Amino acid sequence: MSNSALEFKDMSFGYPYENDLFMELNVAVQPGEFVSIIGASGSGKSTLFKLTVGLEEPTRGSIRLDGEKKANRLGHVGYMPQQDLLLPWRSILDNAALPLEIKGVSKKEAHKRIIPLLDEFGLNGTRDKFPSELSGGMRQRVSFLRTVLSGSPILLLDEPFSALDAITKVSMQEWLLQQWEKQGSTIIFITHDVDEALFLADRVFVLTETPIKELKEVTVPLNRPRRLEDLYSADLLEVKKDLMFELRSTIT
Ligand SMILES: Nc1ncnc2c1ncn2[C@@H]1O[C@H](COP(=O)(O)OP(=O)(O)O)[C@@H](O)[C@H]1O
Ligand SMILES: [Mg+2]
Numbered sequence: 001m002s003n004s005a006l007e008f009k010d011m012s013f014g015y016p017y018e019n020d021l022f023m024e025l026n027v028a029v030q031p032g033e034f035v036s037i038i039g040a041s042g043s044g045k046s047t048l049f050k051l052t053v054g055l056e057e058p059t060r061g062s063i064r065l066d067g068e069k070k071a072n073r074l075g076h077v078g079y080m081p082q083q084d085l086l087l088p089w090r091s092i093l094d095n096a097a098l099p100l101e102i103k104g105v106s107k108k109e110a111h112k113r114i115i116p117l118l119d120e121f122g123l124n125g126t127r128d129k130f131p132s133e134l135s136g137g138m139r140q141r142v143s144f145l146r147t148v149l150s151g152s153p154i155l156l157l158d159e160p161f162s163a164l165d166a167i168t169k170v171s172m173q174e175w176l177l178q179q180w181e182k183q184g185s186t187i188i189f190i191t192h193d194v195d196e197a198l199f200l201a202d203r204v205f206v207l208t209e210t211p212i213k214e215l216k217e218v219t220v221p222l223n224r225p226r227r228l229e230d231l232y233s234a235d236l237l238e239v240k241k242d243l244m245f246e247l248r249s250t251i252t
Contacts, residue, residue, distance in 0.1 A: 003067030039207030078152035
């Protein structure tokens, strides 16, 4: 059997002087899986990613990528943080080019790859603008494009579409699914939108009680490729109802 793409083993963590958020948590994500993570605000979703990339370290237990405890985990994943980290002094085109440049691709070649995508991402006419000239939704699209361009076999996306209007959101979700199917990458996707979690994922992890000792897990009863109307199937509505109740029970 191949290694898990990501594995938490008996992982515990709490911020200094705070109660533990995670206690001996065991989770594994398989290569090529699409997993959504959902939970109330403050439940620890973003922290789970910060641990995964090494911005925080577990107090006990371990985190493995592709079966190994790697020293530089950030370098092995494509990470889109919840707050975009666009560089204010770089144009949109140069911001998008950053991960390719870091990989040693020339600026010219990077631009050649990105320019056709700007259209596809609704970023028409923004290539020479600066981040401060863009709306939050547009900055989010740049940040998303940049993360996907990293070409990493594992992508961690922290609420990547939260600032988008409903229509743009659906088209970005469909684009992401196409890319995922084409590239066979592993995607872990944080959202607080139940429909979004279900539309995208093979499995949905729910963050419930604190400290979190296990993630409640739901397998999405839908075939692929996904169609928007699948969200209204009887099976799915049943699962959605369970998820909504599960989430509501976490709000005290
Ligand atoms: N750097 C930090 N120091 C102390 N507490 C933090 C820090 N970052 C987040 N927290 C707290 O940890 C909890 C989980 O935060 P977070 O992972 O951002 O939740 P989510 O992404 O699910 O909204 C929250 O109670 C938050 O206030
Ligand atoms: Mg968060």
